[in-house]
Amino acid sequence: MDDNISRQQSVGNESNESTLKKRIGSHRSETSGGNHKSILKTSDTSGEQKADKWLLANQDDQAHISTISANMTLADLHHDGDYRLLIGDLGLFGTKALAKLKVYHGTFLQSENLLVDLPCGVVVVHNDKPELTASVIVASSSYLYVYRNMKPFYKFSLPPLETNSVELDAWTRYKEGKINLATLEEMLYNLSLEIGLRQLTSRTLMFLNTHSPDIKNSLAEHYKHQVLRKLNVITCMASLKKTVSETNAPSCLIVGTESQQVYILEIEAFTMVSTATLASVPVFIQASGLFDVEYRILFACRDAHIYLIKRGYDSGRLCIQLNSQPVGLARIGTNIYVAAMDQTLSIYTNKGNRTWNMKQAANITTMEEIVLERQALNLVAVALTNKTIMFYNDRKCVDMLHVDDVVVAMKYGRFGREDNTLVMVTQNGSLIVKILKRTAQFQMMNDQDKYGTTVNSSTTKLVIPKKTKLFVDQTMREREQFLSIHKTFEQELIRLKLSAFKTYAKAFKSSLNPISLKHFDSIKLSAKVIGLGPVFQIQLELQNNNADNNFLTDLLMVFDYDSSIYRLDLNVIHISCLLPNLTYRYCNPVTCISQLNVSDSIKIYISHIKEEIPLLTVIINMPHSEQKFEQQPQ
Template structure:
């Protein structure tokens, strides 16, 4: 319970008329005590003119509030707005957030590995409630932070492990304790020989650089020294993901091993006491997200999603990493595991759920791209769900495949962590793209009902179709198709190839003869249409021509007709076309006399020509109607 001090700054003036003026939210000496989320404001009454002779009184009003969430009524009936600071200047991701009781006093702290600017000002921050408790500088960019128990000493205080570059920095009691360095990579024999020759001055710099460049182009893995010589910053052996694994006991405060993935496509399991490598596993690609289940001394499973768009499952003693491989449609942006189900968010705005053996259970299409995902494991209510942060400033909560809640934010969420914070079990900590820090508490009366917000499939989808019984003809045809499957497939492919060949020949013929109402010449983009009006024997023939270009006009065009002279007579056999302005449709009219009264009709071809060219630009074919008999009055 905190106290909110509201200050009213009032000025009295006897000789002048007063007008109230709202000054704002100035800082207060007790601001740090109350917390940055509690508003401190001043209300002043100031005279309208410049002559201020006032007697100032300051009244202190002490207002007790039970919870901060009662100040502002929340829009979500399931969460309490416990704390929010949009200018906290915390730039991090979900992998760099964790909650732990690092002092063994029952008061859980928020541990943040702040990315800073990406080049400098990287720090490890520890928050007690909403107050910055400790701060440590990190030399390189952090990629993950976890807490683990190193020993069985009392009190049971966990250590903090921060993955940064090729190192694991371990903090005990908020003090630097140990630094673990990744084991060196195996050096290529030719690369080692080149450096030995350089040591003995047997090769110059230019020849050595050329040889190293050839090795790199052949796909050989080079050391950091060689890459620096080639001025390549990428390719350092650094840690990409971090997690913990219980060693021999599954208790919450049992000793845990560190499990880390590296840029060299490897997974290392470290001993928590001696910080030696207990096991090493190789992957086909660089790991980016990791989830661990089980105990090292008994049996364990490590689920790893890699940059090649695949998810691999590693078991104790297993050598074949491709046995339980999951191929995704796009690159993963987040991965979590609940019991035996694996939840993967991808860059194509989809959330997938797989079994531990790689079988897809369902896929949900999301309204925006995913920024990060996290799990809710609320043991007092036995509630488990997946938190999905989206780029449209929303956080969706999915219970299995059903959308049960939506949290709307003022900024895009980049980091999520659900767990115990302080002495509250159901706490959700969120960091945003602009550096904000938000804390929400799950109400004890909150109910998440499946299908509460998701409409789900239509009712007709769950109804069984009335499929008729198999007839003897159907069975005979099925048997014939099974026996002659190869011959039928070859016949179908041959006929399909003949059809494609015929279509292409007709298409080429139409292009050569310009038998197309739309011009295929990019320099003269024209569109032609024609129609005939009348019942005969005289018809009105109208040709519509349009320039479909955006900015280029067409000129020097002619319209002519191809017809049977014994059947028709065009009064205008050649029409001069003026300059065509882009976007406008021009009408050209002429009259046609039918010379035959026997009810015969033929097609008439319309040509659009360009002066100086023998091939028409466009050709149109018009079906002439049958002429009525000549009526003499």
């Protein structure tokens, strides 16, 4: 790594550090100059409640930080018990987009290092050989930059991917002068339509996205003499303890890439100890366990699915299927918390079953796990776009924190010498540090605390009826004739199972099911009827749930009905293309033309144009139509 990419700027002194320790360690209110605020009072003028559990330790409105939660971490860099805050700043607030690695010692910026590209993850790992040292690893593009003592130490690059032969041949022929610029652009454009943009190199993508002919010519002339490589870009990163789960124990590094690959690296020699493949690009990683014993790694991907990788897995196993793209992933005990873009916070089990779902008051920006060791509590903090942070203990909302701006990134842990510290970065670039009161107690909040409405919180006793003579007689009968009752129950259960199997076999044979059972055509159709009649409207939702993310083409939606009872505007709907993980909605008006006020069913078939057997069938039992009102003659 070139030494010119790093620049350290020391802005703290000994007096500032002593002031910080007083402010963070003892919860005392002090006044600081500049743009820093220190308000350790519960009567905050920003609208916080009188019984606020969080104390404002510092607020720097001129920090101008643009980052994400993955680029923030709290770590003991010098093993002296004084934790620093490390932030990978994207540098979007300045006139020049300069990414930096910033280190905060308390409320003051201690140092900053320039980064050559935008960071996507910051992790601190510890080595015990030859001595206990802390290494800061920054993931950027396809490289891992290692810092020791906040100085560049090592640069590790992921192995490049295989370049497409047609793409390589096109650039080689242009380099040799066999084709001109227009032919090169035509060949690369046709190749992008054939194999997709993901399979192309960054040079080709930059070339195709440039619209100016002069700039496009200069790009081609500049890069034609360089080796064509396809970089393996990193999307997310996390750490996994190796042998023991202590704080400063050695760890392994988990890296997710744009090529849907997962690498587990050993940090002492940066060797790959395990690799796996996912069905989509990972964006969030949640790891638990030990690498040498047993571990479970959850990956939230862009296809709104969560995949699981354990020891011995060479590919991700589908664990959870979401209704929207994830914005946060956390695991507490046996519960998996998932925040999605549809404003929902959900809890899933290890087997992927959803046990709880709560729609939030606004969109979710980020999520963070809150570990309270003294109270033996594990909370989840959810930041919303309405400038609030909700705290959940299992399924209960136990606290709500108001902030002056929308929080886009936050990190909880030990900061300085204070254990329970919440560091937040807002949308306008402010840095906020809050400390949890030592006397804070988290209890379930009612609607009056959350929304200011008056509700009746008194609990009513469940009224249990008295035992009647009929109940006593039935109990005696069950005790005396238990054998015959059990045999009757088993016979009825067997009949029920047989009837269910017959119905399922009939539906499978005739495709009378709303979900296609073919592995290569996994589509789902749901329908509902709107209206009282005689004019109805059938609303349809069609979804392609193909596990291989393949799109379907040339489908027909055919309506089968009794023409003497109903009249439809569309008898056949042609579906030209059905992309995966998207919901397509259709509407078809239906008019009841029968004068006998009868109802019938309407069948909907989904099939390929060249196939006679439908992929799936939906049967809609139409309701009785209201009689058409006719005005009586006067």
